[in-house]
Each structure stands twice: as C-alpha cells, then as structure tokens.
C-alpha cells in the first residue's frame with residue numbers, strides 16, 4: 606500500500622513561514638491499496654487539497670473515508686473536500702465500533718447554520734454509513750472494521766478526551782498502524798491499557814503515532830490527549846515496529862525544531878537498543894509499505 610500525507614499538523618491548521626517544510630494542514634491521509642483503491646483517513650484541512658487531486662484522477666469514483674474522531678482538526682476539511690459536492694462519487698464513511706451512528710450526526714452538525722452555509726443534506730455525492738462491524742473478542746479491544754478493498758482494517762480505542770479510534774491496515778502481510786490523538790502515559794476513561802497499544806502495533810512495518818509534545822511541555826499538557834516524542838519512540842521500540850513517523854505536530858513546533866526532535870528521537874531509539882527508522886511526517890510525503 607502507498608500512503609500520502611496531506612496534513613500532519615495537530616490541533617489547528619498552522620500556515621506560516623515556520624511550518625513550510627512539514628506543513629500546516631491538519632490530519633488527512635490518502636492510502637492506496639495494491640489495486641489503487643482509495644481510502645482516506647480523517648478530513649482535517651489537508652482534505653481540501655486531496656479533494657482537488659481526486660477530481661483530477663478519473664480512476665476514482667468510490668472513496669472510503671475512515672474517521673478517527675470528531676475533534677475539529679480531523680473534520681474541518683470535510684465541507685471543503687470537493688468530491689462531496691459531485692454526484693459521480695460514492696463516499697463510504699467508516700469509524701470504529703460504536704462510532705458509526707455518531708459520525709453522521711457530527712458531520713451533519715458541523716455544517717448546520719450558522720457554522721457553514723451548505724447543509725449536509727444538500728451535498729451531491731452518494732453517502733454510505735454502513736461499514737461492517739463484527740463483534741470483537743472479549744479479552745481484546747482491537748476490533749475488525751472490515752475489508753476496505755484489499756486492506757484489512759482493525760480498530761482500537763484511542764486514549765484521548767471524548768474517545769476515538771486508531772486503525773491498523775494490513776495487506777499481504779504488510780502492516781500500517783495509525784494512532785494519532787493517543788496519549789500513552791495517562792489513563793483516559795475512553796482508552797485501553799498501554800500494553801494493548803504495544804500488541805496492536807507489534808511488528809508493524811510502519812507506525813504513525815501522535816508525538817505532539819516534548820517532555821518539558823508535557824509537565825503542563827499531561828492529560829490533554831497527546832503523547833511525547835519519548836513515549837512514541839519507546840512504544841515503537843517495545844512493539845518492534847520497523848519505521849516510526851512522528852505525527853500531530855504541535856502548532857507551535859517550527860520546522861527547525863522538528864528537525865531537532867527527529868535527531869533526539871534517533872538517539873533515544875539507539876540508546877534503547879532499537880534499530881528502527883524514525884522520521885517526522887511532512888505534508889506531501891509518500892510512504893510505501
């Protein structure tokens with residue numbers, strides 16, 4: 606599968622001279638399976654440019670949109686995602702277990718007056734809210750969402766205020782885990798124990814994980830739903846993942862500071878005995894898994 610990053614900024618879109626290299630748009634990923642089928646993860650402000658790219662690609666008429674949760678920075682790009690206004694697109698909207706009903710409600714609500722001039726029911730694309738949700742086993746919170754093209758998709762609850770889901774995409778033995786807005790060193794009532802995240806990520810070819818804060822910042826931001834660079838690195842080492850992408854960059858984090866954090870993370874991983882590759886996700890980046 607191929608993953609393209611259209612937005613990796615956390616909390617709020619942050620354009621400006623200090624974020625040119627890593628980008629200022631909020632969460633949006635494009636995944637193409639081996640057959641070229643399109644899965645979009647989250648509709649942050651990065652979804653606007655992705656929408657334009659889809660319009661220029663005549664091979665796409667079906668889009669699966671997987672949503673992690675309904676915080677603004679993951680939904681605000683939806684009303685600016687051009688395919689929603691065009692009848693030739695069918696858009697299947699998927700979330701984790703228990704989220705399927707609420708997704709339609711929250712997408713509709715954010716477009717109600719006076720928040721937005723076009724109501725959801727006026728959109729022209731064909732929407733489906735019927736992702737398959739088989740029940741999971743009692744001892745494990747990881748659940749099968751279903752098959753999205755040739756990608757098998759599992760979910761796990763996020764440790765984050767108001768909840769949400771992380772996802773694991775598997776195709777022909779290759780695995781990509783996406784855990785944004787996930788705090789590893791704090792117990793939110795919606796989350797699961799850290800050991801379950803370790804198992805969920807076990808042996809992944811690529812893990813993209815929230816890494817919004819430095820340890821110093823975390824003295825103030827603990828409990829806000831995001832993870833430190835150190836905790837993200839430690840999870841990746843413990844789970845034996847092969848590559849780690851740092852994600853959900855703090856709005857105040859400059860490009861130069863992100864470069865420094867990548868160097869810091871490399872040291873941390875080496876001193877923990879790990880050999881995995883670490884990089885900071887950047888807008889426009891494509892990663893093959």
Ligand SMILES: [Zn+2]
Nearest residue numbers: 615616678786
């Ligand atoms: Zn977020």
Ligand SMILES: [Zn+2]
Nearest residue numbers: 674676765786
């Ligand atoms: Zn969030």
